Amino acid sequence: MVSRELIERAREFHGHVCPFLVLGLRASEIAMRELEVGKAGLAESVGENLLAIVEVNNCFADGVQVATGCTFGNNSLIYVDLGKNAVTLLRRGDRKGVRVYVDAELLSRKYFSEEVNDLFEKVVVRREGSEEDVRKLSMLWEELGFAMAEMPEEEFVIQEVEVVEELERAPIFESVRCSKCGELAMATRIMYVDDVPMCLACADKAVNAVIGRGISKLSMPLYKVLRSK
Numbered sequence: 001m002v003s004r005e006l007i008e009r010a011r012e013f014h015g016h017v018c019p020f021l022v023l024g025l026r027a028s029e030i031a032m033r034e035l036e037v038g039k040a041g042l043a044e045s046v047g048e049n050l051l052a053i054v055e056v057n058n059c060f061a062d063g064v065q066v067a068t069g070c071t072f073g074n075n076s077l078i079y080v081d082l083g084k085n086a087v088t089l090l091r092r093g094d095r096k097g098v099r100v101y102v103d104a105e106l107l108s109r110k111y112f113s114e115e116v117n118d119l120f121e122k123v124v125v126r127r128e129g130s131e132e133d134v135r136k137l138s139m140l141w142e143e144l145g146f147a148m149a150e151m152p153e154e155e156f157v158i159q160e161v162e163v164v165e166e167l168e169r170a171p172i173f174e175s176v177r178c179s180k181c182g183e184l185a186m187a188t189r190i191m192y193v194d195d196v197p198m199c200l201a202c203a204d205k206a207v208n209a210v211i212g213r214g215i216s217k218l219s220m221p222l223y224k225v226l227r228s229k
């Protein structure tokens, strides 16, 4: 069961309580228990000793970050763009891990009311909801989130997995100054035009970005600097 305290911590991070946020918490807790590890603390987050692999960039992924302590910023969260509600947890140096998958269709058919499914369709999918619909949905959504905290474990697919290839630690790269904008960028994100270093933004290169649809190419420049304060 996910504790109320953990859900509140997740709300602070995620902005709201919703079913997939709590499912991310719950799936992570199952994986942590199976792997006999706790939340990443000082040693784990500095040494990247605990790794969480998420396969989706939605609310579920925020639940994983809050519960496991493996985050985007501490390089212990690996995002694999498969579009599935699943998390795999493993200790670095040990290829055996635990993967927990959640089947959204099964859950919504079984636990989500018709009312909430219809509202979701109207407000989120078709973007046609009135203010009242939005309020109603967020209330029902939060209720459902709290209900997910007690989701029976049989509703999750729990797998023992072995990673085929060991995942490298985040390499430390030197920084190189772009000759055009004067900003520092990681050496691997610098290109040389006539031997002059340029950041990818100034070189107008398309770069990989995680956006709503997953990892995609974004063409540069992304923004124009209007003025520096």
Ligand SMILES: [Zn+2]
Pocket (backbone or CB within 6 Å): 014, 016, 017, 018, 020, 021, 059
């Ligand atoms: Zn959410």
Ligand SMILES: [Zn+2]
Pocket (backbone or CB within 6 Å): 178, 179, 180, 181, 182, 183, 198, 199, 200, 201, 202, 203
């Ligand atoms: Zn530049």
